[in-house]
Amino acid sequence: MNEQINRWITAYLENAMPDAELEKFIAWLKEAPANADYFLDQIILIQQVRGYFESTESIAPEQFIDALALLEGAGVTVDITDKLEQRKLEEKQARQVRQLELVTDSSKVAKRYIVIPRPLFYSGVAAAIALLAVAFWPQHDTNIDKHTHIDQPPRTTVLEPDEVVPPPVVARMESQLDAQWEGAAAALTLDGAIRAGRYRLTSGVARIRMNSGVEFIAQGPCDFALDDQNDTRLHRGRMTGHAPPQAAGFIVRTPTSTIVDLGTEFGVDVTRSGTSSIHVIQGKVRADLLQVGENDQPAHRVVLSQGSAAVAVAGQSSFVLMAADDRLFATTEKLDQGVVSIEGDIAFLSERPTSIAPGAMESDDHIWMFAEHRDIQLTGPLPVTFTSPNINRRLAPGSQFVVPQTVRCFILSFDPVLEPSSRKRCAASIKFDSQILGVVADRETWLSSNKILARKDMQYSQRGSSSFEWNTVGSDAIEISQDRRTLHIVATTNHVDQIRVIVRVRSQDEVY
Amino acid sequence: MNEQTDHSQVFVSHWVKVQSAVSGLINSAITNRHDVEDVIQEVAVTAARDFAQYDRSRPFMPWIMTITRHRIIDFHRKSKRGRVVFDDQIVELLSDAAVRVSSVVTDREAALEVCMDELPRRGRRILEMRYHLGMTSQTIARHLGLSSSAVFSALHRLRLSLGKCIEGRLNVGVGE
Numbered sequence: 001m002n003e004q005i006n007r008w009i010t011a012y013l014e015n016a017m018p019d020a021e022l023e024k025f026i027a028w029l030k031e032a033p034a035n036a037d038y039f040l041d042q043i044i045l046i047q048q049v050r051g052y053f054e055s056t057e058s059i060a061p062e063q064f065i066d067a068l069a070l071l072e073g074a075g076v077t078v079d080i081t082d083k084l085e086q087r088k089l090e091e092k093q094a095r096q097v098r099q100l101e102l103v104t105d106s107s108k109v110a111k112r113y114i115v116i117p118r119p120l121f122y123s124g125v126a127a128a129i130a131l132l133a134v135a136f137w138p139q140h141d142t143n144i145d146k147h148t149h150i151d152q153p154p155r156t157t158v159l160e161p162d163e164v165v166p167p168p169v170v171a172r173m174e175s176q177l178d179a180q181w182e183g184a185a186a187a188l189t190l191d192g193a194i195r196a197g198r199y200r201l202t203s204g205v206a207r208i209r210m211n212s213g214v215e216f217i218a219q220g221p222c223d224f225a226l227d228d229q230n231d232t233r234l235h236r237g238r239m240t241g242h243a244p245p246q247a248a249g250f251i252v253r254t255p256t257s258t259i260v261d262l263g264t265e266f267g268v269d270v271t272r273s274g275t276s277s278i279h280v281i282q283g284k285v286r287a288d289l290l291q292v293g294e295n296d297q298p299a300h301r302v303v304l305s306q307g308s309a310a311v312a313v314a315g316q317s318s319f320v321l322m323a324a325d326d327r328l329f330a331t332t333e334k335l336d337q338g339v340v341s342i343e344g345d346i347a348f349l350s351e352r353p354t355s356i357a358p359g360a361m362e363s364d365d366h367i368w369m370f371a372e373h374r375d376i377q378l379t380g381p382l383p384v385t386f387t388s389p390n391i392n393r394r395l396a397p398g399s400q401f402v403v404p405q406t407v408r409c410f411i412l413s414f415d416p417v418l419e420p421s422s423r424k425r426c427a428a429s430i431k432f433d434s435q436i437l438g439v440v441a442d443r444e445t446w447l448s449s450n451k452i453l454a455r456k457d458m459q460y461s462q463r464g465s466s467s468f469e470w471n472t473v474g475s476d477a478i479e480i481s482q483d484r485r486t487l488h489i490v491a492t493t494n495h496v497d498q499i500r501v502i503v504r505v506r507s508q509d510e511v512y
Numbered sequence: 513m514n515e516q517t518d519h520s521q522v523f524v525s526h527w528v529k530v531q532s533a534v535s536g537l538i539n540s541a542i543t544n545r546h547d548v549e550d551v552i553q554e555v556a557v558t559a560a561r562d563f564a565q566y567d568r569s570r571p572f573m574p575w576i577m578t579i580t581r582h583r584i585i586d587f588h589r590k591s592k593r594g595r596v597v598f599d600d601q602i603v604e605l606l607s608d609a610a611v612r613v614s615s616v617v618t619d620r621e622a623a624l625e626v627c628m629d630e631l632p633r634r635g636r637r638i639l640e641m642r643y644h645l646g647m648t649s650q651t652i653a654r655h656l657g658l659s660s661s662a663v664f665s666a667l668h669r670l671r672l673s674l675g676k677c678i679e680g681r682l683n684v685g686v687g688e
Contacts, residue, residue, distance in 0.1 A: 053644035
């Protein structure tokens, strides 16, 4: 294909084609089917390049199937225009706020900021898109260190066979959820000692308590190494570090950065190419961008505060700064409350709000979620709307209930701002550490369950929750997955949609 | 395995094979990345919902392309933002092209991996900044101390060089 055609295609891809050129380009496209084939081929090439870098965004095939089953029943339509405009406005505001909030250690490194919109996969519709992104843990580990120019060699002393001593114990396994390990790590047991070394968690979540007191949460797929009780390396995947004040100084090394915890909770995500993003959930961390160079000085140092994130790309001289997205990470708060993962338009609150009355917690692009009760002993049957997987419609009122036992209760509340004229839509999937026992999703049952579950220190809607519109095309849908651990929800409203999710309390010694 | 699970799994197996072509077509006709993702979602939702109507004795690709084409045209009609670059006729032309090129693009994914790894580090970083981090050419230029036209040229050359490398690798594969 000649140079001019390729210039047109590049200009098209860069959204930089003048109208006059565009007309010629379109005429060329119409000339022959082979021209359209070549153009489309180049477009797909670029999206494959994008896919090369986005390998860590994964979703299990079974989740995809569950989600499709839900969507099939939902007859979903999307109001794209309103949602995008709102999202762009919020991203712009967030960028401005974060830019002001970020603090750099200017005594050592000059300030250099570049602020970009949050990457696409962090945006509000990511969950719905993720339902379609069937990606798997890559098979070729040869790429892991290919671009890690600054990665440090394992701290292992080579000994003669008769001198081999096991590496020191640096941590203990606190809990595992659906964890699958590769290699010798498969033998890791609950409360078992973990020695220094490299581990690959292919799926699930592992909570590891370092001897220093730091909690290290690995989200599969995750390739990491524990070097000592205060020093770890994340080669690829996602982890969360939670350091109590006395354990401040915990270090996470990635191929492109070194992160020092200053007494906080933070998440780190490392992609296949070694690009690292650091998200501060609470407190502060210091992050050094490593450089390929002749000395050991960092190329850029930032101190990130709560709500801030920094992206480190290998070989660059400064971090790319943006807003943190804690939805990406399994935090201690979520796990302590039995929430393993959240995909999509959910904002998780670790503390209960004082009111969920209409207008108290408004948002157009996410559903608020919090634990109404972390555990409550039911002394009688609790009425719910439905209890079983694969039911996506309202059953006869009063026909379903949860039997007396100790349960957790979560409220999901979607309350668009100022009752807009067009309906707003959010979609999400939430995975719990134990079985979902029932969902309260209609007004009548909401009111009757209020008598058992409503808290005196929280204000509720006087009228009760708006019920889900089960039978209307393009409206709401809720479904419990086959294994009863995941709730899929699509909420569409211009008023308020609120539901209760009742989850069994998992006992301490239960292993999934 | 119940009927619904079977139904969904069949759909997923089809979707995995066509998703590159579907998103390629949408990417070719819609320039905003957020819009692209929303329309991909709409296509998948529509296809999943209507999958029972799909005649399994016929190829899946033309069926999904019809849905994709309609969703793109719907999007252009509903959207009041930005310019509509391609009219319905071009969208149809491109959807036919997507059917033809889909098998080729699936085959080249492995070759692309190798070719990406072979790119100079700086080139790979420019691609990552542009297509993974979503930075504009102007932002990349500022970041790297280059002019915007230099970044434009780099992106142009990188795409051509990747295409050439992939073609070479696929030809070697055929000869072996």
